Amino acid sequence: MFLTLSVALLLWALPAMLCMCVGSTGHIGWPQDPFTRQFRMRLVITASIVGASLAAAGVTYQAILRNPLADPYLLGVSSGATLTSFLWRLPTYGALLGPTLVALGQQGCAFAGALLAVAVVFALAGRRGRIDPVTLLLVGVIVNAINGALFILVYALRPELTSGVGGILSFLVGGIQTNLSIPQIRAGGICAGVAWLVLLCLSGQLNVAMLSESEAQSLGVRIHRLRWIALIAASVATAAAVAISGPIGFVGLICPHLARLLVGMDQRRLLPIATALGAALLALADAATRLMASATFDQTLLPVGVLTALMGGPFFLFLLSRERRVTKA
Numbered sequence: 001m002f003l004t005l006s007v008a009l010l011l012w013a014l015p016a017m018l019c020m021c022v023g024s025t026g027h028i029g030w031p032q033d034p035f036t037r038q039f040r041m042r043l044v045i046t047a048s049i050v051g052a053s054l055a056a057a058g059v060t061y062q063a064i065l066r067n068p069l070a071d072p073y074l075l076g077v078s079s080g081a082t083l084t085s086f087l088w089r090l091p092t093y094g095a096l097l098g099p100t101l102v103a104l105g106q107q108g109c110a111f112a113g114a115l116l117a118v119a120v121v122f123a124l125a126g127r128r129g130r131i132d133p134v135t136l137l138l139v140g141v142i143v144n145a146i147n148g149a150l151f152i153l154v155y156a157l158r159p160e161l162t163s164g165v166g167g168i169l170s171f172l173v174g175g176i177q178t179n180l181s182i183p184q185i186r187a188g189g190i191c192a193g194v195a196w197l198v199l200l201c202l203s204g205q206l207n208v209a210m211l212s213e214s215e216a217q218s219l220g221v222r223i224h225r226l227r228w229i230a231l232i233a234a235s236v237a238t239a240a241a242v243a244i245s246g247p248i249g250f251v252g253l254i255c256p257h258l259a260r261l262l263v264g265m266d267q268r269r270l271l272p273i274a275t276a277l278g279a280a281l282l283a284l285a286d287a288a289t290r291l292m293a294s295a296t297f298d299q300t301l302l303p304v305g306v307l308t309a310l311m312g313g314p315f316f317l318f319l320l321s322r323e324r325r326v327t328k329a
Contacts, residue, residue, distance in 0.1 A: 004269045008276035012048065015280035019044050019287040023294070039178075046185055046244060047176050047286040047304070048279035051251055053192040053241035055278025058252025059259070059271050060199055060234035063206040064227050065133040069319055071253045072238040075140040075231075078247035079147030080117025081239060082172075085110035085246075086151060090158065107184050107243045111191075114239030117143055122231070130224045131231070174246030175303035176286045188244040195237035199271060202230055206267040248305040250312020251278050257319065282308070 020040050021029050031037040057072035073079075088109045121143050125136040199206075208221045209230070216223040241248070259274035285307045293301045 001268065004263075004272050008272040011273065011276040012052075012279045012283075015284050016044050016048060019047075019283045022287040022291050042180075042182075042185065043176055043178070043286060043290075044283050045189075046180065047283040049185070049189045049192055050176070050241040050245040050248060051255075051278035051280070051282025052196070052275045053237040053278075054248065054251040054282075055255035055259075055274045056196050056199055056271060057234040057238045057241075058278075059256045059267065059274045060206065060230050061252070062256055063209050063267060064230050064234075065137065066210055067133070067137070068257070069253070069316065070137075071250070072234065072241075073144070073247065073249060073252075074137060075121045075235060076117035076143035076147060077114045077235055077238045078242055078249075079144045079151070081110040081114035081242040082247055083147045083151050083154075084113025084116075085243075086154060090154075107180070107188070111188075111239050111243035114242050115236070117147065118232075118235040118239070122228075126228075131227045133227075136231075172247070173303045173305035173309070174242070174248035175289075175301075175305055176245060176282075180244060184244060188240045191240040192237045195233040195240070196275065198233040199230065199237075202226065202233075203267040203271045206230065206271075207265075210265075246303075246305065248282070248308055250308045250316065251282055253319075254308075254312055254315050255281060257315075285311075 020031070020037070023031065023036065023040065031040055054072050058070070061070040061072060061074065062068055085107075121136065121139050122131070125131055125139045205221055205226050208216045208219050209223060209226055211219075213223055216226075238252075255278040256270065256274045258277055259270050263269040263273050282304065286304045288307060289302045289304050
């Protein structure tokens, strides 16, 4: 395990150092100005936290649901966070949810909305303490659709709420926000870190979770309790990521598959390596958006979610076609 963690740390550290050398002003190289260095470091750390959380959640969802196409946003986490962060801008939001949630700020409300959406999905999909993976996916898709419809409804009634924040694109496609405070980043990192440690402790049992229920029970694993704990921890990690970045897609789909090419199917090695790849991938994608901004005339910063979607969309279609070929064979 120590060797795996060391390799994972190296996989993240080298790209992170490279990203520190990329800025949106066109200057390539290690920043000499302390303010610039601190600013870039905050961006790299934020992107790494988000990418690591999504990748770890993707590994867990794919193992628990026994579906290689599972993604962290299947359970309504992204749509719930997006909806509540948008509603936070309503003047009547305080009267609806109370001053405590409003005082948490937009990121705090996004985190609360993500957890609320997951709680609704678990309540509807669970029965007598058990979770059926197929039912969970179906309920998650329905909750996502409802949250998306509510978002479009509120936007149609109050389109001015998106003014000054990058428009509606900032809510539909996630990005690494530059206006986050240190306590907000720290809170997201702590929540994601605790959830990751729980998943790491469960990584050995996640190998058994990929088997059938009868096989898992014969090996002494309480599969239903494992599903509850693992899904809750993965959802907390995803909620922490969405709360500070918005809905960045496909990281949790791509990185687990890339990690399997490196270390195989053992979840004890797969989880740390996929986490490092997720942190490195999103940090590199954010650096690429800064590099692209320096090359454009108006220095427009592209949301990093656009790049991950451009990478993840074809990757998802490739996985889908491969699964169909395997099924036919």
